[in-house]
Amino acid sequence: MEGRPSVEIGVRQSTGGNVMEFTPTAEQQIDRSKQNPGSLGNTDEGLKYDIGREAHDFSCIYSKDLLPAEDGKEATKHFFQELLNILLAYISKSVKHSSKILDFHHPHQFKDGLEGFNLELPDQPDNLEQLLVDCRDTLKYGVKTGHPRYFNQLSTGLDVIGLAGEWLTSTANTNMFTYEIAPVFILMEEVILKKMHKIIGWTEKDGDGIFCPGGTTSNLYSVLLARFYYFPAVKTHGMSAIPRLALFTSAHSHYSIKKSAAVLGIGSDNVIVVKCDERGKMVPSELNSSIDAAKSKGLVPFYVNATAGTTVYGSFDPLNEIADICEQHGLWMHVDAAWGGGLLLSNKHRVKMQAIERADSVTWNPHKMMCVPLQCSAILVKRKGLLQECNQLCAEYLFQPDKQYDVSYDTGDKSIQCGRHVDVFKLWLMWKAKGSEGFEAQVNHCLENAEYLYYKLKRRTDFEFVFTGKPEHSNVCFWYLPQRVQNMPLGPERDRELHMVAPKIKEKMMEEGSTMIGYQPLGDKVNFFRCVFSNPATQRQDVDFLVEEIARLGCEL
Numbered sequence: 001m002e003g004r005p006s007v008e009i010g011v012r013q014s015t016g017g018n019v020m021e022f023t024p025t026a027e028q029q030i031d032r033s034k035q036n037p038g039s040l041g042n043t044d045e046g047l048k049y050d051i052g053r054e055a056h057d058f059s060c061i062y063s064k065d066l067l068p069a070e071d072g073k074e075a076t077k078h079f080f081q082e083l084l085n086i087l088l089a090y091i092s093k094s095v096k097h098s099s100k101i102l103d104f105h106h107p108h109q110f111k112d113g114l115e116g117f118n119l120e121l122p123d124q125p126d127n128l129e130q131l132l133v134d135c136r137d138t139l140k141y142g143v144k145t146g147h148p149r150y151f152n153q154l155s156t157g158l159d160v161i162g163l164a165g166e167w168l169t170s171t172a173n174t175n176m177f178t179y180e181i182a183p184v185f186i187l188m189e190e191v192i193l194k195k196m197h198k199i200i201g202w203t204e205k206d207g208d209g210i211f212c213p214g215g216t217t218s219n220l221y222s223v224l225l226a227r228f229y230y231f232p233a234v235k236t237h238g239m240s241a242i243p244r245l246a247l248f249t250s251a252h253s254h255y256s257i258k259k260s261a262a263v264l265g266i267g268s269d270n271v272i273v274v275k276c277d278e279r280g281k282m283v284p285s286e287l288n289s290s291i292d293a294a295k296s297k298g299l300v301p302f303y304v305n306a307t308a309g310t311t312v313y314g315s316f317d318p319l320n321e322i323a324d325i326c327e328q329h330g331l332w333m334h335v336d337a338a339w340g341g342g343l344l345l346s347n348k349h350r351v352k353m354q355a356i357e358r359a360d361s362v363t364w365n366p367h368k369m370m371c372v373p374l375q376c377s378a379i380l381v382k383r384k385g386l387l388q389e390c391n392q393l394c395a396e397y398l399f400q401p402d403k404q405y406d407v408s409y410d411t412g413d414k415s416i417q418c419g420r421h422v423d424v425f426k427l428w429l430m431w432k433a434k435g436s437e438g439f440e441a442q443v444n445h446c447l448e449n450a451e452y453l454y455y456k457l458k459r460r461t462d463f464e465f466v467f468t469g470k471p472e473h474s475n476v477c478f479w480y481l482p483q484r485v486q487n488m489p490l491g492p493e494r495d496r497e498l499h500m501v502a503p504k505i506k507e508k509m510m511e512e513g514s515t516m517i518g519y520q521p522l523g524d525k526v527n528f529f530r531c532v533f534s535n536p537a538t539q540r541q542d543v544d545f546l547v548e549e550i551a552r553l554g555c556e557l
């Protein structure tokens, strides 16, 4: 295999001191001469980058030779330059419309040591050449989620500034629990959270929050906070000290609400699922009657989750009406805007979240619609101080009250974690690079792509929409109908056949690696495709390609 050392590493001999010398075997020297050191990432025609001026041979160099080793600076530089070559080649290929999105292999193929790509861990150290080959292979066999024809997930794209932010974050390698060890990042988090509060429409005096690992965790925080707000005794006395609670969420909402109830000991059965209309929006009158019904059964309602941008349909619940109901019953209103939050940055689209400022808490994932590298999710809370009160346990080895600075900046006790990754810097850097206007343009572009797809499919007889009307978000949900299915009368038999179409097309597109789009059943709807746009690199030509590719792969089914 190109660039892959195919023989065992040479004998490592002790020189008596700390430094180990490497003596390559004769076989290795021959093998190495076949290699092309300095070009491990340049395997694709037209993708030549040479960050380093000269090619380097890494086959005798080991991690111990890099910094912090004395005189390790040059070797470290050359290693990084070569790694950068690999990353640049990958990024260039990722954004090239015609390149493959993936080179699919089954788990057993990887485990069998696919083309020499060995996932097992050695007892003896591998040399840096092997490590660079491993880095290249890791990317080679992965999925190019930044590809303009990757429509599979809500988090897509590859923002170079965001990536630079992630690199810097790892270089700093610090922890968000105290100002003491993350002063700049803590202040950046404060700046970003304030900006998000303002965009939501909360007043200056309102607003708190924290970045956490993904929307599910953010939603978990919202349930945790609501429960603590109404029943503070739960923190110390547990569930036996409080009544049997009920919370409400729509049939189209994210499963994390049920998961939160399960994790927090409330019980997933005590999550009341509220009916939606045919567009996947919560029906307010159903919410009201569900609350009354729960009360009459002796349950104590305390929390409603409204979704702004459902996972599959991209629907927006009617926030104003839900806020009225929450106010009337004295319930916590959470808005899960993990997916929809980005639309708040668009003057054209933020109207879909009118009344979001009435929420007690909001989940917003910049790693979705704002294309920030995974992961970047915020739980935003209207009441200042509640996060701290709910979660603080005052560990003395971290949160000493007698430090020389304002210890309110030791934000770690707001969190349910101890160690917390720095998720904020890449977002801060991207915001600096684009400005709010840049994000707005990005969001608008994604929704324009969705509208383009919608009108394109509307003109075709071999596609059918799952729900009528223009999409509200960038989700477009549809079935592809092979001629055979088009000819069938509506009914269970046709549904059975149609149910198998999307998985078969998906299998073929993954085998070919040409594009990726998700499918799922939902309620009484059999398997359908969900196309989502969050990658600013996607152009109309990619939308055209997707449609033609689905028809090409599916027409004979």
Ligand code: ABU
Pocket: 152, 153, 154, 155, 215, 311
């Ligand atoms: N947190 C929901 C993400 C699911 C998706 O990307 O489709």
